Amino acid sequence: MPPIYAIGDIHGQKDMLDNALSLIAADGGDDAQIIFLGDYVDRGPDSRGVIDTLMQGQAAVRPWTCLLGNHDRFFARFIREGRQHDPRVKSGLNWLNPRLGGAQTLQSYGVVGQMHFAEQQFGDEEKLVHCETEAGWITPEALIAAAQASIPEDHIAFIESLPLWHETDHLLCVHAGLRPHISLEHQDPEDLIWIRDGFLDTNHHFGQLVVHGHTALDHPQHFGNRVDLDGGAGYGRPLVPAVFEGRHCWTLTDQGRVPLTI
Known part of the structure; x- marks a missing residue:
């Protein structure tokens, strides 16, 4: 063989x-x-x-x-649903945190910005406050919308398959x-x-x-x-x-x- x-x-x-x-x-x-x-x-x-x-x-x-x-599914769920967390991440870190790497993924698709998070309390999920872009600060909701508009549908469909x-x-x-x-x-x-x-x-x-x-x-x-x-x-x-x-x-x-x- x-x-x-x-x-x-x-x-x-x-x-x-x-x-x-x-x-x-x-x-x-x-x-x-x-x-x-x-x-x-x-x-x-x-x-x-x-x-x-x-x-x-x-x-x-x-x-x-x-x-x-798991990282592929994290990415697809963020684009489809705006989900930033997964219960299997016990630290509560946000997918957009550099340690998990979501921001780097979005950057490869042209969605570029510095993520700013609220101070995380022990046991809580890390919360994105805003994203700092060249055009100014945008809300998490605006960031999700920008990502959804920038990531090709066939890339997400590929992951989901x-x-x-x-x-x-x-x-x-x-x-x-x-x-x-x-x-x-x-x-x-x-x-x-x-x-x-x-x-x-x-x-x-x-x-x-x-x-x-x-x-x-x-x-x-x-x-x-x-x-x-x-x-x-x-x-x-x-x-x-x-x-x-x-x-x-x-x-x-x-x-x-x-x-x-x-």
Whole structure:
């Protein structure tokens, strides 16, 4: 069987994505099967370029499978509904806070401004007070309207169409992880894009090797029952693609394959 390639959280790092795709093409050709593990937007400088690249690849009928990440859904919900928070963010941070990266995503679409937040009380959701633009201060409602007018409808529709998982004979690919002892069809969709506790600390054998992102490391790592491919591109660390042959895994570098083992 041909190898399967996977790319972890991209977080708006278009240049890193281009490099990862070049490494994959050098190893497996232009028609390599690639699984993208979600979190295409936020924090990095060119979320729009990342989405464009993924959409173009699928339009060209490349064998690319793009999964949904929590940051992608955050972005889509902000545009559709104006939602700035998610109950899974225990800190209550606003999606527009630089730590989550929503403002950087909007900037890549030409919606530029300095976000000003109210002083956050412990346990409260962080509240956007206004956005400072070149034309002056605008309200949160005006910012949402500007974003809705600037983000292409097909970008949001693309995100809303993304599946939560992808299976092969040997791999189960998902953005964040899954809960042990629960069948795939009965998993909570929220867990599939958000889970850490109960997944990262389990030695449970899921049948297939779980390939995921979401939890940023310094470099992709193999844990035996799972492989975490989020190497921290959202924080400026390299985006490292991987290749799988059965359950065997290698990362890809300019010098070729490097085994990724337990």
